[in-house]
Amino acid sequence: MRITTSRITLATAVAAALLALTACGAEEDAAPVVGIGASTGAGAGADGGTSADTDGGPNEGTLDNPTKNGGVNGNAPKNGTAFQQLPKAGTMAAAARFVNGFTPCDPVSRTPSGGKPSEGPDTGFGPAFSITETGYCGRRGITTIVLIKDPKAFQAAFKAEVDAKKGSGNPNSGIVVGQDFAMGSESSDAMSALLQPPAGLLMLNCHPDFDPPSGYRKEPALVKGCVLTDYYKD
Secondary structure, eight states, X not given: OOOOGGGOSHHHHHHHHTTOOOTTOOOOOOOOOOOOOOOSOOOTTTTOSOOTTTSSOTXXXXXXXXXXXXXXXXXXXXXXXXXXXXXXXXSHHHHHHHHHTTXXXXXXXXXXXXXXXXXXXXXXXXXXXXXXXXXXXXXXSOEEEEEESOHHHHHHHHHHHHHXXXXXXXXXXXXXXXXXXXXXXXXXXXXXXXXXXXXXXXXXXXXXXXXXXXXXXXXXXXXXXXXXXXXXXX
């Protein structure tokens, strides 16, 4: 996945997930939880707008606040769906610390290195993506993290972007997701690191020609026509 420096938000990762954006401007189950305590980082509404059928339910904690609502370590019930078993961050600080546990992402910033501040939480997306906050980090290429208010809306908006490309782009790429956060990066190594154990995030893939080799996961996403997978090939 490649992200242009002119639009370094995860919206470019949305396009790059189609392998449509390049530097030349061409368009084209339960994860272990790292030890994260409460932080002062604010991710307003990061786990709002979801319900028991799309997230881990009302008794699930977050990475930022593991005991929220009586939850334990941010984990959903073990018998939950593949999506429900993904980690929920709660704040940008917690999402960045999780990512940093598997690929360099410290410190996280509201602005990309050498870039301009984002102009609000939906910069580059539009409201359909239900983004509440954007952060940037990384050393071998910029990594973008977004917090998601409504994950089903996010997935539907992503699928709409894929559908608009009418089958073009890389069928083996997508966006790495947790329950309430997602990440994309200029570094394919960073993307891959989050899909491998023990990180255990999954990639949202909505490409109609996606057909991974046997043995890789292909779990239902929240919207028809998309899957959650641990297979990624840049």
